[in-house]
Amino acid sequence: MSESFYDVIILGSGPAGLQAAIHAIRRKVSVLVLGQPSKSSIFNAHIENFCCLEAQSGSDMIKVALARAEESGVTFLAKDVMTLSAENDHYVVEAAGGEVLKAYALILAMGISRNKLGVAGEKDYVGRGVSYCVDCDGPMFKGDPVAVIGCGSAAVGAALTMIFYASDVHMVCEQLEVDEYLAEKLRQSEVMVHESRKVSEIEGDDTGVTGLVLDDDTRLGVAGVFVELGARGAVDFAMKMGISLDDTMKYIAVNKKQETSLPGVFAAGDICGPPWQVAKSVGEGCIAGLEAASYVRKRKRTE
Numbered sequence: 323m324s325e326s327f328y329d330v331i332i333l334g335s336g337p338a339g340l341q342a343a344i345h346a347i348r349r350k351v352s353v354l355v356l357g358q359p360s361k362s363s364i365f366n367a368h369i370e371n372f373c374c375l376e377a378q379s380g381s382d383m384i385k386v387a388l389a390r391a392e393e394s395g396v397t398f399l400a401k402d403v404m405t406l407s408a409e410n411d412h413y414v415v416e417a418a419g420g421e422v423l424k425a426y427a428l429i430l431a432m433g434i435s436r437n438k439l440g441v442a443g444e445k446d447y448v449g450r451g452v453s454y455c456v457d458c459d460g461p462m463f464k465g466d467p468v469a470v471i472g473c474g475s476a477a478v479g480a481a482l483t484m485i486f487y488a489s490d491v492h493m494v495c496e497q498l499e500v501d502e503y504l505a506e507k508l509r510q511s512e513v514m515v516h517e518s519r520k521v522s523e524i525e526g527d528d529t530g531v532t533g534l535v536l537d538d539d540t541r542l543g544v545a546g547v548f549v550e551l552g553a554r555g556a557v558d559f560a561m562k563m564g565i566s567l568d569d570t571m572k573y574i575a576v577n578k579k580q581e582t583s584l585p586g587v588f589a590a591g592d593i594c595g596p597p598w599q600v601a602k603s604v605g606e607g608c609i610a611g612l613e614a615a616s617y618v619r620k621r622k623r624t625e
């Protein structure tokens with residue numbers, strides 16, 4: 323067996339991948355984690371809703387998780403995966419830089435990429451009024467006016483949730499794309515819907531976001547902007563390998579053991595769909611790590 327052969331290779335070094343690594347290695351299998359920790363969604367977040375820790379920065383949480391995994395004997399390679407394929411009885415992973423790595427089992431934990439609004443001011447105010455997660459940041463805007471941008475059920479759900487916190491809730495969307503039940507709930511609510519409108523710019527100052535300019539030059543004075551335009555999972559790899567996606571065709575379909583449709587390939591975290599939360603990611607990572615290790619041990623016993 324070459325040195326580049328591991329029992330389990332984990333793609334992604336965010337909360338899901340690191341928790342998977344910590345649980346897998348305790349079952350006495352060799353584990354490699356690939357991916358750049360600083361590219362995890364949590365890295366620029368401030369986490370206040372994780373049950374077991376005081377509110378703290380996501381980057382600090384990742385540093386602790388990396389140290390835990392390293393102490394346990396996990397090997398790291400801070401590189402992205404370029405290609406994945408199946409070969410005889412194992413999987414082959416090609417990392418950026420050309421390393422070829424092989425494993426009996428894979429855990430896909432590459433997270434998601436949230437769709438951006440792409441207007442002036444958005445990047446400047448991320449974490450200072452611009453947010454992509456009502457469940458994470460909603461309570462920070464108690465008593466403030468906010469806007470939710472988006473047309474789908476996630477956007478409507480976010481706007482209805484923000485009514486409990488914010489003084490005023492605006493919703494900006496080009497054309498609502500929800501069923502009649504949600505549309506009626508929205509009509510009955512206090513949310514001010516600006517339909518057939520686009521956002522041109524997010525304004526702010528040293529304190530953070532101060533307002534939103536729409537394409538008809540209307541200015542909304544808001545302290546928070548929630549961008550709810552959906553997300554892209556790292557599904558390209560999955561599709562190329564023939565791994566099934568869920569009903570939305572955006573995320574990887576898994577069962578309760580975090581197994582995908584390919585034997586020996588597991589998935590965990592945001593890549594498996596919402597809610598995009600640390601608690602869900604580490605829970606799924608734990609199951610994926612244990613199950614992947616059991617899969618490898620069983621295979622070795624029967625070979």
Ligand SMILES: Cc1cc2nc3c(=O)[nH]c(=O)nc-3n(C[C@H](O)[C@H](O)[C@H](O)COP(=O)(O)OP(=O)(O)OC[C@H]3O[C@@H](n4cnc5c(N)ncnc54)[C@H](O)[C@@H]3O)c2cc1C
Nearest residue numbers: 334335336337338357361363403433458591592598599600
């Ligand atoms: C601004 C912000 C605030 C948030 N606030 C909260 C909060 O308050 N509470 C909460 O619970 N959640 C919060 N979240 C969500 C939370 O960060 C995610 O749910 C969590 O990080 C998901 O973990 P994950 O391991 O599935 O994915 P990620 O943490 O995104 O990690 C994915 C990993 O995969 C790697 N990767 C991607 N592509 C490849 C590839 N091709 N090859 C190798 N590696 C790859 C990345 O580099 C990264 O290491 C927030 C997110 C954001 C963006």
